Amino acid sequence: MNAFDLSRLQPRLPSPLEPVEDERFARRGLTLLLKREDLIHPDLPGNKWRKLSLNLREAAGRPVLTFGGAYSNHLRATAAAGRLLGFPTVGVVRGDELAGRPLNPSLARCTADGMRLEFVDRATYRAKNDPATRAWLLERAPAGAYVVPEGGSNALAVHGCVELGRELAGLADVAAVACGTGGTLAGLAAGFEGRTLGVPVLKGGFLGGEVRALQEAAFGGPRGDWALDERFHGGGYARVSPALDAFAQDFEARHGLAIERLYVAKMLYGLTTLAEEGAFPAGTRLAAVVTGAPETV
Known part of the structure; x- marks a missing residue:
């Protein structure tokens, strides 16, 4: 297989956008949509496809x-x-x-x-x-060897994630995504017409600078309307509190969707908390980006 010809892997693009009925959002006049990036490819799901595709073309089989x-x-x-x-x-x-x-x-x-x-x-x-x-x-x-940085986040990855924002343009008012190294947020915000919310899964308060640096490298300056809410990392990367696990189990029971804990659960918990705090006006369409599925072996 030619390493350039990533289309032969048959990615599912654009990824599906699925409305879900959840009274925690509905009673505030909000629409919750799940952007199912986890369905793009079984082995390279979600933001991993978006971030790796241009890097793999650049590597050209090396x-x-x-x-x-x-x-x-x-x-x-x-x-x-x-x-x-x-x-x-x-x-x-x-x-x-x-x-x-x-x-x-x-x-x-x-x-x-x-x-x-x-x-x-x-x-x-x-x-x-x-x-x-x-x-x-x-x-x-x-x-x-061709070097891809931690998390796959570089200027090429950011450009790869711009299409995610474009796929949501006109269909949502706010897009929420979990953030590790910031590449997905940097590209999503650049392609999206609305407001983008990043939910860091690591503590430390460093991510804003990383996203700005990635946008500078990719576009020469800032792009899009984006912000971070640092409250939902749950103690740091790979840490899942009993409260977060209980939230994820409840979401799974409500909607029949298995929830990945290290990223997606934190984003959904943050988005639900913000909705309950009244952070979004009635009529807002909220797109939650499901960046991956639970690990299976």
Whole structure:
């Protein structure tokens, strides 16, 4: 299969936009819509397809080196792309203490898809963009490796996510998306005509600067009407509180849709809380971007 010809993977685009009946929104005169990015492709769902597609075309079949934590959806999607399109992949994983342990389901899937894992200590991982560290990592990778940043977020990824915003234009007034590295939000906001709400899943308050930098790299300056609500990270990445899990279980029971906990549940919880706080005027159409499905092995 030609690595350029991503259409042969038969992505489902545009992704479906599904209205759902939820009295927590309806009683305030709000319409809730689910933008089912999780249905784009079974192995490269949601924002992973959007962020990787242009990067893979740029890589043009060369080996791909990228970065992520022990539960990185991005690593899994990159490994799957390598298997489907026939190019080598290397995943630099945060935490050298993981090297001697049994692989968790996410990392086991990566290796099953042919990804070579390089476990590095946290100081090295933090310095991954330092030229000397990057050169050291590339020396250990296959020759000619193309580097995709953590979470897949770079200017190409941002441009890939612009189409998501365009697909929602005229169909929603507010679009909400969970944010890890900010690339999806940066592109979505640029393509969307309404207001875009980002719900960070990591704590630290750094994401606004990251989104601005990504838009600067992609477009030369800010684009779109976007904002962040930092209240719903639940303690940090990969942390799922009992309250969040209970919310997700209730949403699943109401709507018959399995909810991914690390990103999607936090976004839906934040959007529901904001609706109950009266943050949106009656008549607002709210599009919740479902960026992925629960992990299955």
